[in-house]
Structure formats: C-alpha cells, structure tokens
Amino acid sequence: RLGNFIGKGGSRLMLQCDVIKVIEEFAPLDTQMSYDHCGLKTGNTNKELTGILICLDLSPEIIAEAVGKNCNLIIEHHPSVWSAWTMIDTKYPKVNALIDATNRGITVYSAHTNIDFAKDGLNDYFAKQIGLNNVKICEEGRIGTLAKETDLFEYADFIGKTIGEKNVKVISGDKKTVKKVACINGAGGGDEETLIRFATETDVFVTSEVKYNVARLSKDLGYAIIEVGHFTSEKGFMSLISGLLKSKIPGVRVFETECAQNPYE
Known part of the structure; x- marks a missing residue:
C-alpha cells in the first residue's frame, strides 16, 4: 500500500473522488464555458487512489508515465473527449490513450475553463x-x-x-x-x-x-x-493543480508530467 489517507488523523484511505472534490470546490464545474466538456472522461472515481499525474494533453505517453509512477488518476487540462463520439476511431492517438486508460483502470478527469476562470x-x-x-x-x-x-x-x-x-x-x-x-x-x-x-x-x-x-x-x-x-500560456496548469492538491491533501502522491510537449517545438 502506498498510504494515501484522508480524514481526521488519516482515518480512511483516499478515493479518487476526494481529489476531484478538492478541484471542484476550487473551480466548480458549473463555472465552465457553455461549450466546454470538463469532468470525468473515463474511469470510476470511487476507487482507492494510488497517485495523481497532471498533464495538459492526454497521449499514449502520458498513460505509460502514469503506469510507471503507479498513478491511477490523471488530471488533464484540455478535455480528451470533446464531443459525442459515434465511433471509436483508433487512428487517433488520443482515442487509443483513452482505451488504454480504461483497460488499465486509470481514471481521466478534465479541468479546463473552470480552472481558467477560477479565483x-x-x-x-x-x-x-x-x-x-x-x-x-x-x-x-x-x-x-x-x-x-x-x-x-x-x-x-x-x-x-x-x-x-x-x-x-x-x-x-x-x-x-x-x-x-x-x-x-x-x-x-x-x-x-x-x-x-x-x-x-x-x-x-x-x-x-x-x-x-x-x-x-x-x-x-x-x-x-x-x-x-x-502551450506556454497554459503549462502553468500543472504547477497550479499540483500546488492546490498538496496544500489541501498533505502527503498525497502527485506528479507533474515529464512528457509535456509543445507541439510547435
């Protein structure tokens, strides 16, 4: 056991939904833009938390990094599911990343314009x-x-x-x-x-x-x-969310991705 605990005196094991609650108290979902798609993308947030990986954009490399760091919750900025899917088209790497996350029991959650606009x-x-x-x-x-x-x-x-x-x-x-x-x-x-x-x-x-x-x-x-x-105007998302979670949940295992890539470089 990695020992992510929450509650008075660390009274119970931490669930993924405990982390999401912290994010949504900071930036409620109902403050996102009308066109946006923040929130759960795949997974079961009632599962015990092993660790958190924060990224701007989901990719197969991010999933591999989460596995390597034993993180079963990924917090992304840009929603990996933007509109209703009519098919699962695996020529898109992001689709394969979501499939891989689902198969590995990794939850993916997006915090986008609600985080942009939050105090x-x-x-x-x-x-x-x-x-x-x-x-x-x-x-x-x-x-x-x-x-x-x-x-x-x-x-x-x-x-x-x-x-x-x-x-x-x-x-x-x-x-x-x-x-x-x-x-x-x-x-x-x-x-x-x-x-x-x-x-x-x-x-x-x-x-x-x-x-x-x-x-x-x-x-x-x-x-x-x-x-x-x-990318450069928003890469601070990772530090922002990492700092928020560490301040609200002392001792939590949280990582900023090492795979963040500016598409123009």
Whole structure:
C-alpha cells in the first residue's frame, strides 16, 4: 500500500473522488464555458487512489508515465473527449490513450475553463507570470499593471523568457511603452469585442491564438497585442493543480508530467 489517507488523523484511505472534490470546490464545474466538456472522461472515481499525474494533453505517453509512477488518476487540462463520439476511431492517438486508460483502470478527469476562470486559477497564475500587479477580473480575462512603464518590445522579451516561449509575436500599437495589461491564457485572441473592451482600458493584450481579423482590428485601433503560444500560456496548469492538491491533501502522491510537449517545438 502506498498510504494515501484522508480524514481526521488519516482515518480512511483516499478515493479518487476526494481529489476531484478538492478541484471542484476550487473551480466548480458549473463555472465552465457553455461549450466546454470538463469532468470525468473515463474511469470510476470511487476507487482507492494510488497517485495523481497532471498533464495538459492526454497521449499514449502520458498513460505509460502514469503506469510507471503507479498513478491511477490523471488530471488533464484540455478535455480528451470533446464531443459525442459515434465511433471509436483508433487512428487517433488520443482515442487509443483513452482505451488504454480504461483497460488499465486509470481514471481521466478534465479541468479546463473552470480552472481558467477560477479565483487564483490559471488566468491569475498567467497574470503573475507576466509580471502583473493589482490584478482584477475582467470577464474571461484579467487586467493588471506592471511595476513601471516598460518598452513594448522589452516587455515581450521578458514574457518570452519568463514562460519559455521562443516565438513571441508583437502587433505594435500607437504607444511605445506599456503599463496597464490585459491577459487571457490559452486561445483568447479570437473575439473582436473582447479586444475592443481591453483596448479602452489597457495598453496591451497578452494572449495566444490571435485570429487575423482580431490582429487587423488591433492594428487599425493602434492597440498592441503580444501573442504567445497556447502551450506556454497554459503549462502553468500543472504547477497550479499540483500546488492546490498538496496544500489541501498533505502527503498525497502527485506528479507533474515529464512528457509535456509543445507541439510547435
């Protein structure tokens, strides 16, 4: 026995559902976006917990790592089951990973936009990474200030080094320096109305997956965007969830994956 215990004085063995309860108290499922698919993907959460592996994306390599670390609960960020399946098509590695997890008795659970939007969740984690202070919630994102007025391109370089992004893109605006910053982790660059709202309040918007029409609008408005990769803006998920679980369940066996891979590298 690995001895994951919970309750007063470690009175009973820990179940997978005990871990999920901690996550859902921090980020309730009903706070996810309407299009999202957070929650259980496969498995039985009433089983005794052996260990937890945290990842961004499920893959066959993640399953092998979970087996090697004796973890029977995987917490993923991006849901491995997104829409209703009409077939089990094994040409997709993710489908094979889910089948393998099911056969091995490994539970897969997704915490996605509920974690993004939670207080002290992934948006807040990202905001701290990129140097923001006095952070406030602004619908799907966050707004904060830098410690001092900073050259736009120097700030972009700082972000790239801080989050490990090799391909930072900058749409320069009318302002050469920035202080007030908006940010959304992940695919936050797809909505024109969001951009217009941020442009009225801040000097620059930091996000990923900026669509062409949004980039064009930004240029026309004279408003700056710093675009980073989806992966690098969200890889903090693993540290965030690991820290949450360790603080709420002392002694729990929890691992951040060693197989996380930026698809652009």
